[in-house]
Amino acid sequence: SSTIPCISERTLAGYGLPVLYPGTAEEVVRLGRYGVALSRASGMWVGMKIVADVADGLFTVDGSCGDVDITVPELEWEGRPWSYRQIPMLIPPASLEAEAQMYGPRWAMVRVFLAANPINVVELDTPAAWLGIVAGGKAFHDVRQALADLGLADDDAVRGAGIRLLRLGAVHPIERELMRRFGSGLDTVLVVEEKTEFVESAVRDALYRLTDAPEVIGSQDSLGARLVPVSGELTAGALVAPLRRVLSARPELADRLAPPVVPRPTLELQPVARTPYFCSGCPHNRSTLVPEGSINGGGIGCHAMVAMVDRPGSNVSSLTQMGGEGAQWIGQVALLEGSAHCFQNMGDGTFAHSGQLAVQACVAAGVSITYKLLYNRAVAMTGGQDAEGGLEVPALTRKLTAEGVVKIIVCADEPERYQELESFAPGTQLWHRDRLDEAQQALAAVGGVTVLIYDQRCAAESRRLRKRGEIPIRPTRVVINEAVCEGCGDCGTKSNCLSVQPHHTEYGRKTRIDQTSCNTDYSCLAGDCPSFVTVQAPAGPAAARERPEPPKVPDRDWQPPAGTVDMFLAGIGGTGIVTVNQVLGSAAVRDGLAVHGVDQTGLSQKAGPVTSHLRVAASTAALAPANRVGPAQADCYLAFDALVAADARNLACAGHRTTAVVSTGVVPTGLMVRDPSAVGPDADALISRIASSCGSLVAVDAAAAARVLFG
Structure with missing residues (x-):
């Protein structure tokens, strides 16, 4: 999910699926190959847990990473060779046979397949170890990064500390025999995972009744106190303190660890914040307004940003999952009927995906509600794709009418467009968007389910199409x-x-x-x-303008970095922060360097704060384990927007070794646009705040330079 803290392995395991957990793009390919082979051998669907730092990460991948040797073991079941065969009839007695197969030989094949292939690997087998650390996917790389930050940067240092490491490629099921061999002779096993005690419980079960079984800790330490964080993001920086606690229990190790980072003075809360906002000219700027006193329901899509913006007239009282928009009113109406009319926002992409079921549910329930179908002709939230299965507005009106909607009004910014399209359903009215409030009042007066289709193309998509010459x-x-x-x-x-x-x-x-x-x-x-x-404006391209001669910059001797060089980028969503990160990463790869990093993507962050991380080294072996820049680790801090860069959470990545390059131009926030009394950011104060957290700072008015160079 882009919005809800969650984990997927429990759900996948509950469906009866083995679960793989890759931590890099290369592991996605490698474990994906094993997953396909495992599915074919066992007949089981195979789940894969992908966390945000992998899905939104960037990695250097060798093309040979998919060349893996796969062993498909032979299995005997009840004295005979077994191979998977499908049982298509899922009614008794076939369904009972299918159940017996699933919990018998099919799961047995899963276990022998995991044992026969290097999916779960003891990365560091220290003979006289006292501590074993178990982690899967991204969490394993975070463990290695946290150990490095504590001064245990290589295998010899980790061995010298008496630590054994197990990297899980499959977090369900746990290989019992591998786990027991790994735990043999250990005093403590530390399980590092996100959120709940899923792997930890399985590890504890696997080690149960083992002679001299080690103590298993993870979400809690041996005294029951919180250890590995269970809320928020699990990062290498968040693991340093828990690992220090565990390792410092051995007096001989406490003095060998790197000293704690000296906490910097607490930065004051900024009086101004940048929050996600609608694009310039976005249809939702107008379409999400409702008559005074109405109840407004939110949902999934760019329009959900009304929940982040305290704008009178568009505030929402509820948010639902995709496809549930408006269904909450079926239960609420008995308590609120007669108090106000309910309007429910829904994007056309959501309607085509699953939202139409919620409309049908409200029709079946006989409630009075007005759906505002925000028809933008693009899934703008994730890049402007076409809405799969979407209908043109005339066909949409006929579908809605056939399903029991009692009245439909179409409000459009270009009503004349409909002269070339098919006819509407009988009774449908076509108005200009300027009559939005009148249309809402008219629909609110009608009992039953009504629909207002607000037809205006996504502003960002229109901008793209104009640049491509596809619309005038x-x-x-x-x-x-x-x-x-x-x-x-x-x-x-x-x-x-x-x-x-x-x-x-x-x-x-x-x-x-x-x-x-x-x-x-x-x-x-x-x-x-x-x-x-x-x-x-005159037609045709703009007249050529004289551009200043760029300064001559002498060539500099360039050498591959000795270690990892870390860059942190902070700016405004929709202005190219992710693109710049891709350009820098691609340039490094073209120079023969290895890179990995992570971008803040997922939920639309237009006009809001966006950050990217990039780590560069001479080779994959020299690259720091985690793909996220940790506390005080940034060598270069690129501040494309001083307000975002001055946020204390972002400045935590800066330190005495950091050089900050800051754009001094001030970009208004959404609050400043709609509220004349809102105070804007103080550019000098922001730059001073950034400078106080960095070793050096270079200030440049990038916006002014862009205007001179590009107009």
Whole structure:
């Protein structure tokens, strides 16, 4: 999930699946090959746990990583050779035979397959070890990183500390005999895993009744105190303190560990924060507003950002899973009926995926609710893909009518588009988007399930299509005459558009349109302000402009790094932070270096804080184990937005060895757009805050440079 802290291995195991857990892209390929072979040999589906730092990570992968030797063992069951055969009839007695096969020879094949292949590996077999550490996937790499941060950077140092290491490629089932061999002679086994005691319980069961069985700790230590964190992200930085506690129990080790990082002074809470926000010209800036006193339901999609933005008129009282939008009203209506009308937001991609079932459920339940079907013609939250199985609006109205929706109004920014499309369902009305509030009032007065289809293409997707020449560029541009503007902010309040930006002048606060980010939605004109002027841009490409001659930079001698070089990037979502990380990583690979890292992706972070990590070394062997930059480890701190970079959580990656490169331009937050009284960030204070956490700092007005170079 992009939003909910969760683990998947318990669920997969509950379905009766063996579960593999890769920690890198290479392990995804290698374990994937084993998983396919295991499935064919046993007839079992094979689950794979993928955590965010793997799914959103970047890695250097050798093309030969999929060349693995797979051993498919022979299995005898009840005195005869066994091989999997499908039992297609799942009614008695065939279903009983299938159950017996699943819990008998099929699971037996899983166990012998795991034993026959190097899926679970003792990475470090220290003969006289006192401590064994068991971890799978990403958690194992975090353990190695945390040990390195404690001063146990190589195998010899770990052996010298009396530690044995077991890397699990399969976290379910646990290989009992391997676990018992691993635990033999140990005093303590430490299990490191995310969230709950899943592997820990299985390890404890495997070691039960073993002569001189070691004590098993993990989520709790031997005294029952919390040890490995069970909430939030499990990172190498979060494991340093628990590992120090365990290792320091041996007096001879306590003095050999690297000293704790001296805690830096606590940074004050910033008065301004950057939060995710709708793109300039996003349809949701207008479509998510509801009449005063209404109940507004949220769901999954970009429109869910209304839950992060305290904007009067669009606040939601509930959020549901994808496909459950509006179903909560079936239970709530008995308690709230007569108090207010319920509007439920739902994207067209969600509707095509599973949301249509919630609409049908409300029809069947006989409740009165208005679905606002936000028809944006792209799954913008994850990159602008087409909504699989989606229908054009006319076909959608006919489907909804056939399923019991009593009234439909389509509000569109370009109603004329429907002259070329098929006809609507009988009774469907087509209005301009400016009549949104009127349409909502009309639908709220109708009993039963009603639908308002708000048809306007995703602003980000429209921008992409215009750049590709697939839809025409809108020639009308909006500018503000600052001599007339009174800085009241009404245009920002009505449009909620990030391109309508406050601008401080010698005459006080004014407003201007940022032409570089404007997506020509024109909602700002709803303010009906005399300072607004529309102009027609000339057709064709812009005239060539004289560009300054770049300074001559002397070539520098370049040598591969001796260890790992760490870079941390911080900026605003939607401005290319992830792209820059990919460019830097690709450049390093082209120079023969090894890289890994992680990007903050998943849930849409447009206009919000986004970070990326990149670690570079001369070879894979020299690369630090974890793909995330740890506390005080960044060598280079690229601050594309000073407000995001000055956040204490991000500055934790900076230290005395860090050089920060900071863009000094101030980009308004969403709150500054819609609230004229909101205070903006103090650029000088932000830069000073970053400088206090770094060894050196280089400040550059990147936005001004971009305007000079690119217009």
